[in-house]
Amino acid sequence: MPALSQPVLVVDDYSTMRRILRSLLEQIGFTHIVEAEDGGTALNKLRSEPFGLVISDWNMEPMSGLQLLKAVRADAQLKAMPFIMVTAESKPENVVAAKAAGVNNYIVKPFNAETLSKKIEAVLGQLK
Amino acid sequence: MSMAASTKAATSVRRLAKKEYLAFEELVASTAEGRAFLRQRDSVARVVAAEKVRRMMQEIMPHLGQPTRTSAAEHVRILRKELQEISAHIVQTRNEISALRPDQEGTSRIVLATNELDSIVSATERATYEILNGAERIQAAAQKLPSTPEIGPIAKEISGQATEIMTSCSFQDLTGQRITKVVNALRYIETRINAMIDIWGVEEGGRRETANPLHDSRPDAHLLNGPQHDAANQSEIDSLFESAPAPSASPSSPGDQQPDQTAIDSLFK
Numbered sequence: 001m002p003a004l005s006q007p008v009l010v011v012d013d014y015s016t017m018r019r020i021l022r023s024l025l026e027q028i029g030f031t032h033i034v035e036a037e038d039g040g041t042a043l044n045k046l047r048s049e050p051f052g053l054v055i056s057d058w059n060m061e062p063m064s065g066l067q068l069l070k071a072v073r074a075d076a077q078l079k080a081m082p083f084i085m086v087t088a089e090s091k092p093e094n095v096v097a098a099k100a101a102g103v104n105n106y107i108v109k110p111f112n113a114e115t116l117s118k119k120i121e122a123v124l125g126q127l128k
Numbered sequence: 129m130s131m132a133a134s135t136k137a138a139t140s141v142r143r144l145a146k147k148e149y150l151a152f153e154e155l156v157a158s159t160a161e162g163r164a165f166l167r168q169r170d171s172v173a174r175v176v177a178a179e180k181v182r183r184m185m186q187e188i189m190p191h192l193g194q195p196t197r198t199s200a201a202e203h204v205r206i207l208r209k210e211l212q213e214i215s216a217h218i219v220q221t222r223n224e225i226s227a228l229r230p231d232q233e234g235t236s237r238i239v240l241a242t243n244e245l246d247s248i249v250s251a252t253e254r255a256t257y258e259i260l261n262g263a264e265r266i267q268a269a270a271q272k273l274p275s276t277p278e279i280g281p282i283a284k285e286i287s288g289q290a291t292e293i294m295t296s297c298s299f300q301d302l303t304g305q306r307i308t309k310v311v312n313a314l315r316y317i318e319t320r321i322n323a324m325i326d327i328w329g330v331e332e333g334g335r336r337e338t339a340n341p342l343h344d345s346r347p348d349a350h351l352l353n354g355p356q357h358d359a360a361n362q363s364e365i366d367s368l369f370e371s372a373p374a375p376s377a378s379p380s381s382p383g384d385q386q387p388d389q390t391a392i393d394s395l396f397k
Contacts, residue, residue, distance in 0.1 A: 012301075014300065014301040014304060015253075016253060016256045016257065016260070016297060016298070016300045016301060017298060017300075017301045019257075019260055020260070020294050020295060020297055020298055023260070023264065023291075023294055024291070024294070024295070027267075027291060058348075058351075058352070059305065059352045059354060061346070062346070063346075064346050064348050064352065066348045066351065067346065067347065067348065073375070088301070088302055088305055088354055088355040088356075088359070089351065089352065089353060089354070090355075090356055090359040090360040090365060091351075091353060091356065091360075092360075092368050093351060094351050094353075095365060095368040095369055095372055096368070096372045096373070097348070097351055099369060099372035099373065099374065099375070100372070100373060100374075100375050101375060102375040105369065106365055106368075106369045107362065107365070108359065108360060108361070108362055108365045109298055109301060109302060109355070110295065110296070110298045110299065110302060111295065111298070111362065112292070112295050113291045113292075113294075113295055115362055
């Protein structure tokens, strides 16, 4: 698994979900995991410290995951940031909108550890 | 005079010229008896004329569709009955709305239901944390087991099952989102009821805020539907993701990029 030493930013408004993702990421081998509870907080963290991957929920307030993704892609310093959406939004239009905005992969909740691991590997592998 | 001449004389009444008429009238009116005669003649003529007009109106009115005095009274009676029924419905509606307003302690059934649902979210969150704690402790214990050929596979199986328990705890997020949707729906209903209370004047005091407090101003609000009853599985999402168009080469500013219709249409071919 590449880039395990890079910090990962986990963005979700549910603390339970952040904890689950943190635990799964630690099992995968990531050692530096940072949490944010909404898009705005995440964007501030992304602009103030280096990260190698963003795993974000979509439905958050005041800034949603899609807004965060668009802000990241519009930021010259962050536009190449690997970004995985993990969300309960499973309609085709959601997938289309997320991909059009530049998301690297899309995981629908509920998911299992294997799915998360495969998607991270695919995204970080693509970026090698 | 022959019969024919007599008939002709009777049917062809001579009309006086205006000058002759005025001269005769002046002559008759020159005496008191003559003036009395003229007044009496005029009075009889008015009565006869009025009776003729009344009869003509009775003959014409049915043809014009105008109500007679009897049917107009019937219409008034029906209208009064309808108004009484409308009034009764208004009173009943006011009473029903009044029953929905918060009681003196400021609580209503909707508020109670909302609080109960909030409690469910809090309780499941606490329970989920406890389950996660337990799963993590199991994993930590499994990692301490010796990695011998006998124990190693069992420790790995225990750790894997603990991971399954953890990922299953994502139910709390999904149920939380569903309950939030219900709570928002209840709050919307409450807002509309309060608006009706204001309109019907059921409650004393100042007007309530009738604007929708649940308005979502996020630019992607139209895409935020939460968990679906017929949610796609990960394989279907992967297929969709593969076929979805990639972002354009020069992404626009945040919040305004939308897939074009052609790209969306291609997904459904």
